[in-house]
Amino acid sequence: MDFRKLDNVSVNCIIFGLGSDGLYVLLQKRTLNMFRDDFPIIDDWIITGERAFISKTLEESANTIFKSITNLSEFNRIQFRTYGNSSSLKTDKDLLWVKSHGLKVQSMTIAYYFVQPKKSATLTTDQFKWFSIKSLPDLGFDHYDIINDAHEDVKKKIMVEPVIFDFLPYKFTLNELQIAFEAVLNIELDNRNFRKKALKKIYIVPLNETKKGNAKKPSKLYAFSRDVYDKVTEKESMINF
């Protein structure tokens, strides 16, 4: 196998995680110490990226990055955009970083996002940290914009594809599903109406199981059936233009 990398193409992964209190992004610490160890010149956060491997597909490169960070081997991966050339290196900090890492200034990045419940990822180093999408830290490069683009993309996809279920564990309650929509779309929904709607979807199948242990009334669990979903071909008919 060829482990060389392309020097002008990188793959970036935005890792979204849904917690019970909202939507999170997993970021990587970026530090550069030049003169003294305790006085970093650069000290901020970035989305995780890597140069693409010559002999891997882009998807494989993205999966590799994702897996090395989260220890997960299920990939809810969506490629949403490719950013080209120039325009992303605007600050001295970013230039310094790029040069100190032997990277080319001119480069291109294929951006993916991954979607899952926040708690299913296992972080092993404190180099990575979850941040609420509502209070992002100081970010390198144009990564703030990229995260924003990814968020906008997932909002649109949710309207049209069953991405929401990737944010949830295999078994989930209807309230968890509602909260997922509310967190990702940043809206509020009426609980009664939401349930009525959800219960009509035949691909949200009720399980003979409840979720206990919240010190409350136990709640019914449901699972998403992709098979059933795929068979429900209608969908198309409605034009919202």
Next chain:
Amino acid sequence: MDFRKLDNVSVNCIIFGLGSDGLYVLLQKRTLNMFRDDFPIIDDWIITGERAFISKTLEESANTIFKSITNLSEFNRIQFRTYGNSSSLKTDKDLLWVKSHGLKVQSMTIAYYFVQPKKSATLTTDQFKWFSIKSLPDLGFDHYDIINDAHEDVKKKIMVEPVIFDFLPYKFTLNELQIAFEAVLNIELDNRNFRKKALKKIYIVPLNETKKGNAKKPSKLYAFSRDVYDKVTEKESMINF
């Protein structure tokens, strides 16, 4: 300006055009004569592509390709996917082509599509030709799949963004709008219900003008107002999961 090109990155443009009789794609003839001029070894069609310029953004590269073919300088450009490495060179023909053009075998392509009324493009050479999406010719590389991906993408975008209007001239009739939906989505719509729905959209503004000359009853013209559209923020509220 730096006119060098990246040898491992290309930009591909799928050019969609809407005719009165359906959706078309503009393709480029690919021929390679090896031994005799009248017996080409390769003789098929491809979507138009080019290696990306080092000093241009990807969007500029795409625009350049588009303009050189269609003579249009309005760009309804949508980047929909990036295809990476391997997997696209499966046939001897494609390998032969790549080698005879001094290209690298390992490469990556950023794919865009452009959307407009078919008749607004002016073709100057017979190297380019429109093909109905329903009867595509023999295509090189994996371009059949790429066209398909683009078509699927535009179908989804149409549901959620006002892309349909890019297929039409500035002034259009409601029946043209209906036919546009029918052609792109490959569905049939009820004329009365469609009009009722369209007339409710305040961003479809009636003009004090009619379209004559079909030897029929003249029809009222409308225009799409992007300003008004952008101000109508609701949209979000409806979840179709």
Next chain:
DNA sequence: ACAAAAGTGTTGCTAATACACCCATGT
């Protein structure tokens, strides 16, 4: 006057919204 496309209304049904209380459990 006729051909050809433009344009128009009503009804039944389904889905969306708005809204407030009881239920089952753990402590």
Next chain:
DNA sequence: ACATGGGTGTATTAGCAACACTTTTGT
């Protein structure tokens, strides 16, 4: 027994689907 989140029903309104005929023009 009480606190907590889970779960339910109804009335009103809005939008979708199905359906066939009249209007305006050019020739």
